[in-house]
Amino acid sequence: MHDVYPLLKKTDFPDIYRGILKTVQINLGYKCNQSCLHCHVNAGPARKEMMSIETIKDIISFIKKNKIKVVDLTGGAPELNQHFEYIITQARKLGCHIIDRCNLTVLLEPGKKHLLEFLKKNKVEIVASLPCYEKVNVDAQRGDKVFEKSINVLKMMNAKGYGIDEKLILNLVYNPQGAVLPPNQNKLEVEYKFILKNKYDIDFNNLYTITNMPILRFGSTLISKNQFNTYMDLLKDNFDQKTLNNLMCKSLISIDHQGYIYDCDFNQMLKLSMNADGRIHITELDINxxxxxxxxxxxxxxTAGSGSSCGGTLI
Ligand code: SF4
Ligand code: SF4
Known part of the structure; x- marks a missing residue:
């Protein structure tokens, strides 16, 4: 895989500063039951990195001390970490709202079928990837039979009340198939809702469109196809100043599986530390x-177009 960071390091991106910390995004490990083409984590079944129970306890202490409101679990497939249920239970005791970034198909893996009921019981918000409502596109990006399995899991979620009961939030994530910007989020949500309801009788809450990041697997593919510079020009040509106020890094920290801190998940993947002088561990962090x-x-x-974050567009 090509290393993209040398191509990104020299930047004229405007200086940006943190606001009040609201969310901790925790990467529970890089193992995943899928190996999607666009994956900015380079996750897959062969990855071994997993967050330990000691690190999870350190994070829970940080959450308690800093009165964190939102815990956002990601990976890999976060559900594959054996302490997934422990961290949710502990964070719920502290009154946190929990988000599970779920690839859907993981809930069909052996030993994971009880998880949907657990997520429901803890009112965990589910943010699930479904990059298209067409089988051919989803399978091309995410793997053979992923679409069919994803639809089955979405039906299971609806049957539990997800996407229907107002306390059981089910959001879907769209990202483009290639080196283009996402289309208008609101219009695409209407289209998704119409097609998923009429074709598969599936309900969900919101659709988030997310721009593909030119890093790791997607960035490397751009380099291989000689599209890296064109894609960067596309992102820069569509820069919108208004997105800067709402960037997710202003209210979030990202924690890797060893407990080290970054400004966001993308910086984590680039190993771009929060502190230019060296890595900071969650046990040492004074966010102020x-x-x-x-x-x-x-x-x-x-910042391209309407902006992009783990919660969709920014403006
Ligand atoms: S499901 Fe998510 S974490 Fe897993 S390979 Fe696909 S994009 Fe990466
Ligand atoms: S969220 Fe991460 S990638 Fe996006 S602007 Fe902030 S630091 Fe950069």
């Missing part, structure tokens, strides 16, 4: 002492 966000050219992926 850190203000400036570490940026590189990939940040233009968050």
């Amino acid at each position: 002492k850190i203000s400036k966000i570490n940026t590189a050219d990939h940040c233009y992926g968050c």
